[in-house]
């Protein structure tokens with residue numbers, strides 16, 4: 571079993587051989603869009619099942635469109651390449667990161683650069699930290715014409731600044747507010763406020779990536795009979811419910827404190843535990859919603 575696999579220019583290549591030029595738009599102006607996708611190993615059937623593959627590929631092509639990066643290939647070819655990478659990684663759960671990028675650049679911005687793709691893949695074995703504490707960043711996020719809805723490399727530059735604050739505070743996560751002082755998202759995750767009978771999350775117009783894990787969790791919540799609300803969320807609301815983070819890489823992660831204030835909502839904590847359990851079962855194919863979200867990769 572490999573510990574990392576790279577697909578580049580049409581096939582899997584040794585990691586060191588996946589080279590781009592420094593004068594590619596990718597390097598000059600950060601012209602890339604990407605996805606992080608998980609695929610779970612089904613030992614009984616001896617194959618991977620991809621989680622929300624269609625949704626991730628929809629978002630990848632949509633991000634390319636929003637950022638005006640030419641899509642280099644078709645959906646079918648991206649799926650085939652993802653299957654090739656997962657196959658090379660072998661019989662474990664995997665994390666797959668397809669990237670579309672723009673090639674040859676010029677000193678001035680060129681919109682006609684050819685598009686290309688690479689896919690990095692790793693075994694996926696998430697481990698939750700013993701404590702999950704968060705701070706709210708002192709910086710605000712301002713949307714540009716591309717905005718947080720596109721999963722672009724450039725939009726993650728801001729996270730270098732948020733990450734400094736997180737490290738200085740010695741906590742596990744940092745939350746971002748938008749320029750209207752509303753709650754947006756966390757580092758690598760959507761934010762959900764979970765109460766006993768209701769799940770609330772910032773609406774897409776709050777300046778967030780429309781998280782696919784969040785969409786799955788909202789479906790799990792509806793399936794459990796809970797109300798679901800997508801609306802602007804105020805900072806103070808972070809202290810009134812069980813906060814849960816949702817992201818492909820993290821999975822679902824209940825938060826124990828925000829800005830040093832412990833979360834105290836036993837009803838919300840019980841609902842959060844049911845959602846965590848439902849999500850884990852869905853990823854293993856042991857949930858009615860698995861039929862909708864888990865698809866064999868080969």
Ligand SMILES: Cc1ncc(COP(=O)(O)O)c(C=O)c1O
Pocket residue numbers: 606755756757758759760779780781782783784816817818819
């Ligand atoms: C900023 C940000 N928000 C939200 C998410 C969660 O999105 P998804 O559930 O689609 O992985 C991520 C995941 O990478 C992210 O980086």
